[in-house]
Amino acid sequence: MRAAPRLLRLGGRLLEAAITLWLLGTLCFxxxxxxxxxxxxTEKAAPPEVQAVLDAQYRLDQPLLLQYLGWFGDALRGxxxxxxxxxxxxxxxLIANALPVSALNGGLALLLALLFGVGLGAWAALRAGGWTDRALMLLAxxxxxxxxxxxxxxxxxLFAVTLHWLPAGGWGEWDNVVLPVIALALPNIAYCARLTRASLLDTLSADYLRAPRARGLSETRLLFAHALKPALLPVAAWLSPALINVVTGSAVVEQVFGIPGMGRYFVQGALNRDYTLVLGVVLAIGALIVAINVLVDALRGWMDPRLEQG
Incomplete structure (x- = not known):
């Protein structure tokens, strides 16, 4: 009996995801x-016969509705x-080649943001009001x-031109990953640290922690044993907008560092009116965001079963 509500929720999420992607693709089209x-x-127009062949090859000679129906039917078939x-x-x-590049950069950036953000936020919460706390929040x-x-x-x-430690751009070696990942991660580290600190301070002042505190547990042990998991619920909810932040930021970062990722293809496709490339990148990123939202909801349900019951 318990499986039925879960299947209904899963079916509802899949239907919602399909409608979201359809609306996203239609609006972009x-x-x-x-x-x-x-x-x-272009500045130099192609001969009329060449233009006619190109329009026929890419369906641009058809009415807009037929262009949309043709694109939509092809997209349904993948x-x-x-x-x-x-x-x-x-x-x-193009997407098959670019997606692993963007996924590597974005995944490492999110992992870096979580590790440093949660660590720095917890450090600041344990020293709330002190100079360490104020310095960390100022940097954040x-x-x-x-x-x-x-x-x-x-x-x-700093690192490429002045210190010559890392390359200024390109792709293919491990050191090409360092600067783009840091550029993507820094704002997310700052936000995650502030969010973790605020959530931990609220959790550490909760009533249910009075008993373990009265037993003589140190604040550090209290944090890791009792406060950290419930305090990370807002951080888990933040993962979805953090992903969107990484995706939107990748367009800038990949352009600066010359990385052949999804963001760079999106910018180049938009500048050159490459309709199919822009639509494909938008759908791929939209599907990725929808999948991450489902995983984040499942993660929050595991951390707090009351969310699943609601």
Whole structure:
């Protein structure tokens, strides 16, 4: 009997995910077609016969509704179409090559943000009001205030140009990963540290901790044994917007460091009106965000079973 409500919730989440992706793809399709210009508009116009062949090849000679229905039918079969900008590749091939790159950078950035953010937040909570706490929160505030398009060039200037410790860009070696991951992780480390500190301070002042505190448990042991797991519930809920932050930030970071990831393809596709590439990247990122939201909900349900019952 308990399995039935879980199956219903799972079915509801899958239906919600499908509707979300459909709306996302449809809105992106309409906005791309509404933008001025086209994928083959250049300073030197192509001969009319060449333009006609290109329009027929990419269905641009059809009415807008037929273009949408054709794209939607192909997308349902998993075919995202050919790329306008990279004619030798399909969108599926470009995404298959770019997704592991962006996933590696984003995954490492989130892991770094969680490790340092939770650690620094817990350290600040145990020393609340002291100079260590104030210094860490000041640094966290600076980390939130400085945008990624400023952080990334500063990292290049310091570690690549001045110190010559790391390469300024490129991809293929382990040291190419360091600076992009740091640039993506810094704002998330700052936010995670502030969130962890605030949540731990609330948890450590809860009534249910009076008994173990009266038994003589130190604040450090009290934190790890009783307070840390419930205090991390807000951090688990923050993982979804953190992922969105990493995805949106990757467009800037991958451009700065010349990384062949999803963000760079999205920017290049938008600048060149590559309709199919932009739509494919949007759908891939949307599906990833939906999947992460489902995993985060499951994680929060494990940490607090009352959420599952609700």
């Amino acid at each position: 309409v906005l791309l077609r509404a933008a001025p210009g086209g994928p083959f508009d 075919d995202l179409g050919p790329s306008f900008q990279y004619p030798d590749y399909t969108v599926n091939q 505030g600076l980390g939130l205030a400085i945008p990624k398009f400023v952080v990334a060039p500063l990292l290049v200037l």
